[in-house]
Amino acid sequence: MKTFKIKWQRLVSEGQTCPRCRTTGEELKKAVSSLKESLNLLGINVVFEKEELSVAKFKEAPLQSNMITLNGKPLEKWIDGKVGQSECCDVCGPNDCRTTTVGGKTYEEIPAKLIIKAGLIAASSIVNKTSKSCCDNGSTSTSDSSCC
Secondary structure, eight states: OEEEEEEEEEEOBTTBOOHHHHHHHHHHHHHHHHHHHHHHTTTEEEEEEEEEEOHHHHHHOGGGTTEEEETTEEHHHHTTOEEEEEEOOTTTTTOEEEEEEETTEEESSOOHHHHHHHHHHHHHHHHHHHOOOGGGGTOOOOSSTTOO
16 A cells, blocks of 8 residues: 655644644645545545654744645645735744745635645556556557557
């Protein structure tokens, strides 16, 4: 079985995270469940990892918080999105937190639908790398309708 890795990192300070990370976490649960169900049918095992960023790490790079990566690439790369930032809350202090803009809409909390969309696009690259058709073997026969 192939492995598909989803990683989420967020600031955790004294056991607390900000509201936008908390909401993204809830959306991730829905998305991961859906992706596990869908991708399992294709022989792909979904692995979900959570990483806590310390306050010190967050202060060094605030936009690393609430970042989701799919097979090592940020979610935004899979769905033609852009990373932005906006003011958040007292857990984050004076630092602006990560936002994601897709199709002209900016999200502070990442909805399950975007995570699923990015996940399916990313997973298709796994399927495409490992699948072969009869055309891959150099055949040019057209007598078989399942072939090129």
